[in-house]
Amino acid sequence: MQNLGASSLLWEVGDMDCLVYPVAGTLVRCPWLNAPTAQVLVMLAPEQGPARGGGGSPRLAVARIIDKLQADNYQPVMAVELEFYLMDGTSVSEQPPRPVIPRGKHTHVYSIEEVEALEYFFDDLYRFCDVQGLPAETAISEFGPGQLEITLIHRTDALRALDEAIMYRRLVKGVAAKHGLLACFMAKPFAAYAGSGMHLHLSLLDEQDNNVFAAEEPTGTPLLRHAIAGMGKTAADAMALFAPHANSYRRFCANSYAPVTPTWGVNNRTVSLRVPTGPAASRHIEHRIAGADANAYLAAAGILAGAHHGLKYHLDPGPPVTGDGYTSTVPSLPQQWLQAIEQCAASPFMREYFGDRFIEIYSAVKRTEHRRYMSEITAQDYDWYLQMV
Numbered sequence: 001m002q003n004l005g006a007s008s009l010l011w012e013v014g015d016m017d018c019l020v021y022p023v024a025g026t027l028v029r030c031p032w033l034n035a036p037t038a039q040v041l042v043m044l045a046p047e048q049g050p051a052r053g054g055g056g057s058p059r060l061a062v063a064r065i066i067d068k069l070q071a072d073n074y075q076p077v078m079a080v081e082l083e084f085y086l087m088d089g090t091s092v093s094e095q096p097p098r099p100v101i102p103r104g105k106h107t108h109v110y111s112i113e114e115v116e117a118l119e120y121f122f123d124d125l126y127r128f129c130d131v132q133g134l135p136a137e138t139a140i141s142e143f144g145p146g147q148l149e150i151t152l153i154h155r156t157d158a159l160r161a162l163d164e165a166i167m168y169r170r171l172v173k174g175v176a177a178k179h180g181l182l183a184c185f186m187a188k189p190f191a192a193y194a195g196s197g198m199h200l201h202l203s204l205l206d207e208q209d210n211n212v213f214a215a216e217e218p219t220g221t222p223l224l225r226h227a228i229a230g231m232g233k234t235a236a237d238a239m240a241l242f243a244p245h246a247n248s249y250r251r252f253c254a255n256s257y258a259p260v261t262p263t264w265g266v267n268n269r270t271v272s273l274r275v276p277t278g279p280a281a282s283r284h285i286e287h288r289i290a291g292a293d294a295n296a297y298l299a300a301a302g303i304l305a306g307a308h309h310g311l312k313y314h315l316d317p318g319p320p321v322t323g324d325g326y327t328s329t330v331p332s333l334p335q336q337w338l339q340a341i342e343q344c345a346a347s348p349f350m351r352e353y354f355g356d357r358f359i360e361i362y363s364a365v366k367r368t369e370h371r372r373y374m375s376e377i378t379a380q381d382y383d384w385y386l387q388m389v
Contacts, residue, residue, distance in 0.1 A: 019045040023059075026163055028132040032124070032174035039170070041163055056361040058297035059162075061354055065304045066158055068353075072311070074212065075205040076304055077284070079154035080165040083196035083292050084172060085189055086121070086146045087182040095379075096190055099146030100181060114141040118148075125150075125175045134168050143257070144193035154201060156209075158300070165296040187243070187291030188250035195251030195258055196292035200303055202227075203284035213283040218266040219320060220275055220283045228273050228285060229317035230310020231303060232262040235272060235289060236333050237347035238302030239340040240366060242290040246337050246373045251291055254326040259288055261330040263321045270325035272333075273317075289333070305353035341366045 026041040044057045069076055091098040102117030115122065122139055129136040135153035142149050152168060155161035169185060176183035188195040204212045204223070213224035235242070243249055251258045257269055264273035274286040285307075290299040309315070321328055334340040344350050345363035354362075 021045060023163060025133075025160070026167065028167070030174065031128045031131045032171070032178045039167075041166065056358060056365075058295050058301070059159075061358055062162060062297045062301035062304065063159055065301050065308065065353055068308050069204070069304060072308070073207050074308075074311070075156060075209075076158040076307075077154055077156050077203045077205060077211075078158040078161040078300060079152055079201040080161060080168075080296060081149055081151050081197075081199040081201070082165065082169065082172075082185065083142055083147060083149045083198075085144060085184040085186075085196065086118070086148060086176060087184055087189075089177065089180045089182045092182055097182065097184075099144065099190070099193075101145045115139055115148075121175060121179055121181070124178065125172065128171055128175060129168070132167060132171060134164050134171065136168070142194065142196075144190065144196075147194060147196065154203075156205065158304075162296045162300050169296075185292040187245070187248040187293045189247075191250075194256065197251070197258060197288060198290040198292050198294050198296065198299060200287045200290065200296075200300055201284050202287065202303060202307065204307075211281055211283060213285070214280045215283060216280045218275060218277055218283075223311065224275070224283065224285065225317050226310045226314055227307035228264045228275075228310065229315035230308065230313070231273055231285070231287065231306035232264060232317055233315060234302075234306040234309055234349050235262040236331075236340075237343055237349050238306065239289075239334045240344035240362070241298040241302040242294055243334075243337070243340060244295065244298070244366070245293055246370070248291045248293055249335060249337055249340075252333070252335060257288075258291075259325065260332050260335070261325070261328045262289075262333060263325045263328045263330055264317055265321040265325060268321060268323075268325060270323075271321050271328075272325075275320075301354070305349070308353075309349065338367075338370050341370065 020042040023041040023043055027038060030037040030039050043059050044055065066076060086100040087097040088100060102114050126136055137151040137153050139148065139150045141147070152161065152164055172183045185196060206212050213220045215221045219225065252260050254260065259272035261272065263271040264275070265271040266275045267277045268274055272289050274288055275283065276286055287303050334343055341363055345359060351359050
């Protein structure tokens with residue numbers, strides 16, 4: 001209530017009840033629960049109550065940006081990759097909790113053996129994804145102990161891809177809990193281990209369902225480069241969407257696979273905007289800035305708005321980065337939470353694509369969260385200052 005009050009969303013409408021409507025195709029069983037249970041995604045009615053004029057609805061925000069692209073005869077195709085940590089569910093009161101290390105004391109990136117050792121978890125996960133119609137694809141072990149990533153297959157209906165990402169996150173948590181584990185989507189749960197990202201993949205189809213980014217040249221078509229330029233130019237303004245929490249900013253550091261500058265490159269994981277190699281028809285952009293803690297709707301909205309901006313103004317991204325992107329001289333993305341919030345609030349670009357009301361609500365909520373976070377006296381405060389000052 002404190003957050004909503006700061007945005008005038010509470011008092012301005014008299015603390016009213018609001019209408020929501022179900023999202024088609026999202027009524028599914030929750031197979032990880034013992035009692036027969038179903039779930040459905042719902043969305044605020046777009047022209048009533050707080051959602052009017054855009055309001056604070058993340059799904060409505062991205063839907064309206066998709067509409068802008070479709071009005072220009074572009075159909076966004078998206079896929080979502082989410083990294084997460086599996087932790088021992090009995091250790092949640094510990095700081096930090098204990099990650100699940102299926103093969104001894106160490107982890108090995110891309111290890112088949114580690115995935116096989118978690119067969120009990122993956123068997124249920126894939127089976128329950130089938131029950132819910134979620135297109136789970138490849139599972140891999142990542143850099144951190146107990147860190148995993150599963151790819152969701154791309155969808156030509158971008159909004160459906162994002163709905164599935166929201167449903168998938170809940171399913172992963174449910175399957176983990178069923179096995180006495182905790183699935184953690186924090187951006188940086190461990191100081192010593194890799195953070196977790198949300199990588200979003202984007203291509204655009206024309207009216208004939210042709211990929212407008214497709215080219216034999218790995219750097220893609222001029223339209224791909226316009227989209228990349230727009231995404232790079234606006235990334236700092238949208239950083240509060242890609243990194244929405246205090247913990248989000250602990251993930252960004254050099255040589256961490258979490259980018260610190262809005263750079264681009266071909267088959268290069270040290271940049272923010274990566275163009276994977278492969279057949280011409282598969283040419284697309286992988287956005288690597290967002291953390292696993294981001295709201296998928298809002299992260300995608302920031303990406304699609306940037307792409308549309310670049311296409312609209314025929315922006316040029318400059319040459320792709322080769323080699324180590326962390327040595328780039330491009331100005332860095334905001335590295336502090338409050339800096340990102342204030343840059344978002346002051347951005348004409350963000351207000352153009354999201355609307356004044358959405359930006360005012362989002363900024364008020366995040367400023368309140370920041371104040372509450374900074375008002376806490378942590379164990380580190382006592383460790384650093386109790387006897388030293």
